[in-house]
Amino acid sequence: MSQQRPEFIIDSWDFSQHPALSISSELHDRQQCWYHIQRDLPGIADWLTASGIPDPLIDAVLEEDTRPRFERTNEGFLLILRGVNLAEGERPEDMLSLRVLFYKGNIYSFRKRPIRSVGVIRERLQKQDGPESLQDFLVMLIEEMNNRLEELLDQIEVQMEQLEDDAIGTTSERQRKLTELHRRMLRLTRFVRPQLTAIERFGSEAHKWLDAENVQWLVNERDAIQRELESLEMLLEQVWMLREHLQQEVAEKMNRNTYWLSVIAGVFLPISFLTGVFGINIGGMPGVENADAFWIFCGALAIIAVVEFLLLRRLRFW
Template sequence: MSGFAYAIRDGRAEEIDLKTAPAATGDLIWVHLCVSDDRARAWLSEEAKLPDYVIEGLVAAETRPRCTPMDDGALVNLRGMTEADMGTDLLASVRIYASAGHVYTVMRRQLKALETVKQGVIAGRIGDPGDLIAEFSSAITEELDPVVADLGDRLDVCETQIEAIRAFRLRQRVNRVRIEAIGYRRFLAPQRAALEKLAALPVDWMHDDDRVHLSSAADRAARMAEEVEAIRERAGLMHETLTDLRGELIDQRSLVIAIAAMIFLPLTFLTGLYGMNVEGLPYAKEPWAFDAILGLCAAIAAAITGWFSWRHWTR
């Protein structure tokens, strides 16, 4: 079985065997499982003897942050940073079922916050289910905070480079920031609602200090959700700006090409006319004819260029 269990008695944590965890006694029994193991569902049903609706919530494939009261306990889903590459799904989930004296946590991918929570348990900072959930929420929000701030910094760098745009890679970088912001936004707003709902649950195993910590984590999640939303809007506006700049750059280059074509069009006609191998071309036998044609071509080119400049078409 993939996982571990801790029994907390009088502020001291002791790691215990998963097989004996359901029958263990103490102030808090924490059981953590990884559902990638096929036996996890069976263990939750046969050993822990949890209700089917609780098990379904713990092992669900797709979850959004939420808090669902269940009898004398609560099922909580939170999202946090993970070390694994998850593609477009930037945050991994932790499913928590808490009741008086027991907490069951289930993950498909290990969160970075898990190690922080384990260290808190070992250090004796956690004594009841409320403390454990508060530790999870605080660790998750503390890890997300610098990530969201980094998104804003990356967007600030992109904004400073707009005026000196010379490559189209800047638009790709803005798109990447926008995609990441959308990914975080999907979970930060409901996570705030889940933490606020959990802090307001009328359960005996949730103490006042736990509610304060959960409210603090909810406020930080709300602030990050607002910042991510602002980043997403800024990235959208910047993408439109870059698209407009690219369109203007293409128009300017097209105008230069069109002006060059207009200048050389009459010159091409004149040189093509005198390049024909036929008799009767005016002044074809005169020794000054070549110099005259060159001078005429230069005069025509200068006149057309001067006219474009006068009309400000070259700007």
């Protein structure tokens, strides 16, 4: 009696022939197959054990919190990658974990949430336009994950250009958006840097599992993620430069406002003194008996204000 595909296996393909053939039964004791697995459903550990996979590897692929890394095993390797989260309503920089286990000629990939890069490959396989072998599958998977990351970095560059435009938005709005963008890029750097290290380690030993052509393609993808990391680091430098520019704008605006307040206070200081003196309600104040004294006093204050204005102007206070 044939064994049907368990619920936790999202997709499975036989690459022993070309084009690859989708399989749904008799999953054990096969070679050159790819099994894509939902790792948070019950029964996975038992199924992997029945496939001959050792317990330490099962624990590694089902571990909850992981970072990108590469580990060579006696019968293959474990490659843990992170892909951009393109789910609706999610933050792309919260990169999703994909664990890829190559063991005894088969590939097992484990995900918790859908990853667009894997979805693209599945669509191509269904159209018979996908990878021709497991080797091609590995390289294409890394390529698609790099493509999604590059698209995200392009979007971030556009947002940076908008923030650098002084004509768009107020300084406080730009600072708030810049802080949010900075936080996003730091999350990306947290995973992209170790991912580059993992792919470099994989590339250094890839000749054991990949032919010469695919090794070269893998080198190209390693260079691509290196460029993406450099672009991310450059964007982070731009963030600091823009932050300093915005802080300088705020400081200049405060200094300008403080300066004008000082000028105004300087102009009105003697006027305030005179009005205070003449506001004393005691006998002997000059002009008390003169009906025109108020207007004479106002005229004197105006003359004093004009003289102060001209004096400050001559001294180049502005």
